[in-house]
Amino acid sequence: MAKHEIKVSWKDKLAFEAEVDGHKIMLDATEAVGGENKGPRPKPLMLAALAGCTGIDVVSILKKMRVEMEDFNVVVEGDLTDEHPKQYYKMNVIYEFKGKDLPLEKLKKAVSLSEERYCGVSALYRKAIELTSEIKIID
Incomplete structure (x- = not known):
């Protein structure tokens, strides 16, 4: 290990x-x-770790699928508890793709593979908090 x-x-x-x-x-x-x-601050770096982990996966998978994008961003929103110790209880990952004629099914497949198989950060977070995601295509 x-x-x-x-x-x-x-x-x-x-x-x-x-x-x-x-x-x-x-x-x-x-x-x-x-x-x-x-x-x-340390807690927002948890959001960056998730965005970076899944973003690297998605780009790598889409390259193998020969999908070409003009631009790609991953936005992670984290909802914190009001009481101490303040901690994230929910994160939403927004995958923002930009390009012409992007194949939605391939984008969904790449995101799904990252979330369910490859991204170790999301695998760990999913054990402790609610994780949701969405895909946005920007023309």
Whole structure:
């Protein structure tokens, strides 16, 4: 079994630096709670992890299907609880495709394969929260 390890180092006040695959990411809190806004908050990175994971899958699958897009975005909306510990209880993934004569069935197939078979982030999140998705084609 593979194992990943991330070390996060405290820098000052509420700022931490993470090194992920050789890339440094600064994490921080807002000024309102004592941070200096030097980087994103940790929870929204959970949304980015899901968007990146499924996005990579979908692009890879569509390339194999020989589907050519002009542009592609993944938007993830996360709904947080009101009480502490504040946590996501629902995420909605919006797949935004742009291009001419895009084959909807192939787009649906690629999204389905990512969500149900390949994206480890969505597989983990699905165990804990409600995950929904939608496909939008922008002409």
